[in-house]
Structure formats: C-alpha cells, structure tokens
Amino acid sequence: MARWEPNAHERLERAALEAFAEHGYDATTVTGIADRAGLTKSTFFRHFADKREVLFGGQDVLSALFSEAIRTAPPAASTVECLAAALAAAAVAFTPERHDLAPQREAVITANSELQERQLLKRARLASAMAEALRGRGADDTTARLAAQMGVLAFSTAYARWAVPANRHTFTEIAHAALRDLQTRATALGTEADAGAGVRA
C-alpha cells in the first residue's frame, strides 16, 4: 500500500467523527477509525497521536497562531489590538471543511464529561500561552492574565457562533464582534461599586 494517501488527515477525521457519533467515543478504536477511512492503523498514527487528538490536535496549532500573532503585532499595538490580531490569525484554521465537521465534533465533546474536561484544560492552556506572549511584549502580569482570559472567551464564544450550520460570517468578523462585546462587559465590571468596600477596616 502506498505510504502517501491523498487527504488522509481529513478522511481520518471524518471517519473518526462518524464512528464517535455511531458507537460513542469510548467504544471507538483507532483500528475502527482506520478501517472506516479505508486506511491503515499506521497511517492513522502518522497523523494523530491517539483518537483524542482527532478532536483536540488543532488546539496546539491555535496556540502557536495566537502566540505568533501577538509577538509580531506592531510595537504600538494596544493589548486589545494584540488580542484582535491573535483572533484574526486563528481564522486560517476555520475553513469551510472545518465548518462542516464542527457540529459533529461539538456533539461528541458535549456527550462525554472526560472530553469536556479536556476542552476546559486546552482552553486554559491557550490562555496561558496568550498571557505569556503578552508578557513578552511588556504587559504586566495581571493585565496579561486578564486580557488572555478575554481573548480565550472571545475565541470560545466566536467558535460556538461560527460553528452553527447556518452561519455565513467569517470567523474573524464573529471573533472581533465577540471581543468588542467583552470590552463592554469589562468596562461595566470595572466600574461597578468598589469590591469589598463594606468589609474593609
């Protein structure tokens, strides 16, 4: 069998999502995924470390895109402009093909508490990577960590909206709108009554 298979990555991803939907995530094996895609188990392992990576492998790519965009934003860019640049850079990962697969992917994760926890951890790691990149530009630690959480919230909100089958907006448009919305909430929370005023000595 040829070692090079056209579209192997995408065929394996589609096969995996179908298998997860049909048999459940836990009952699906790598052999079952490879068979369904008409490929070998060793081809699977050239593309993914394990079946979980089919769902989450893209997050490492995202983390690298976010960090690089923040690092290379113009020196005068504000913190929020850096977040906007990071979200725009991530858009290359959100192709029409990915859009087609997104609802299945979301359904698999929603049905499995271990996968939900994995998603929570992956997003916490995305925030750590963004905070690190912002500190690298000279942001103080507190601002970097708060801004990174805003960036990841904008990302996760935007991803959910973008993944809706009827959506026709680009990921960047949706993500920038989500970020502006978060800025509004941040201002509102920032200007609420002084926290803990009633308990100070």
Place this chain on the structure above:
Amino acid sequence: MARWEPNAHERLERAALEAFAEHGYDATTVTGIADRAGLTKSTFFRHFADKREVLFGGQDVLSALFSEAIRTAPPAASTVECLAAALAAAAVAFTPERHDLAPQREAVITANSELQERQLLKRARLASAMAEALRGRGADDTTARLAAQMGVLAFSTAYARWAVPANRHTFTEIAHAALRDLQTRATALGTEADAGAGVRA
C-alpha cells in the same frame, strides 16, 4: 488500633508534603505517607481518595464556598460584590495551619508538570462553578463568564500573596485588593481602541 485518630487529616497532609519534598511526588506512595504519619493506609483512604487529593482536595470545598456565597449574596448585590462575597467566604479555608503548609504545597506543584496541569484544570473548574452561580442570579452568559475569570484571577493572585511566609494580612484583605486591581485593568482594557476596527469592512 483505634479507628479514630486525633488530627489524622492534618498529620497525613504534613507527612505527604514532607515525603513529596524528600522523595519527589511520583516516587511517594500512600503506604509511605501513612507510615510517616504513624497511621494505616486505610486511615489515609478515609481522608483522601489518593495522594493527589492531598494537594487538591481543598478545591472542591472552595468551589462549594464560592457558589454558595454567590447564591446567597443580597439580591441587590452587583456582580463584583458577588465576587467579593465569594472571596470572603473562601477565607475560612485559609487558616494559619494552611499558611504554614502552603510553601511546601506550592513547591511540590511547581516541580511537577502533571500537577501544574491539574491546578490549571481545577482553576478552570472553579471559574465554571462561579459562572454557573452568577448565571443563576440572572447575569447574562458573557458577563458571568468574564466575571468568573476575574474572580478566579483574584483568587489565584491572592492565594500566591497570602502564602508568602512573611505575609500577615488576612486572605480576604488580600483578595479584595486583588479584585479591585483587576477592576482597574478591566476598565483599561474595556476602553482601549475598538478591537478589530482596522479590519472591518
């Protein structure tokens, strides 16, 4: 041997932290911890599910304290006042004994990447619990999620400051100061130039 052992929980915790520091977390066994504390393995398992729980068991207590404080805050309390109430409620967990053990606990976690990841996940779960409690009071989803991240950032910053051996301030004082500081950053980020203004059509 008597089934009831005075201060067993604390003795096991001290013994575990000593053993982790001496032999490393991975090489420490539950039997080794129990022996060092002069207690049996079955006594250990009446107090902790496994050796990891010695480090992280308290986080479930925290999650419950946060949620309950947010749920029972006065109806007129603002979102930030709810966060301040949650942080004040958590203070009962931060006793002088806990303060003595904190530097050892932090050193064990810092030395082990799996434990750092566990801490990241536990904090992400704390944020989820806080967001859920805020939504329960009628906060919209975006505000609840952003505010919960502010709450957990205030918590983690405050914990690190409180744990410093020379610190003599109460956890609540430190946490409320951290929260006010985050409010200042939130306002600054919220009022920065409109995100993505340059890329809109």
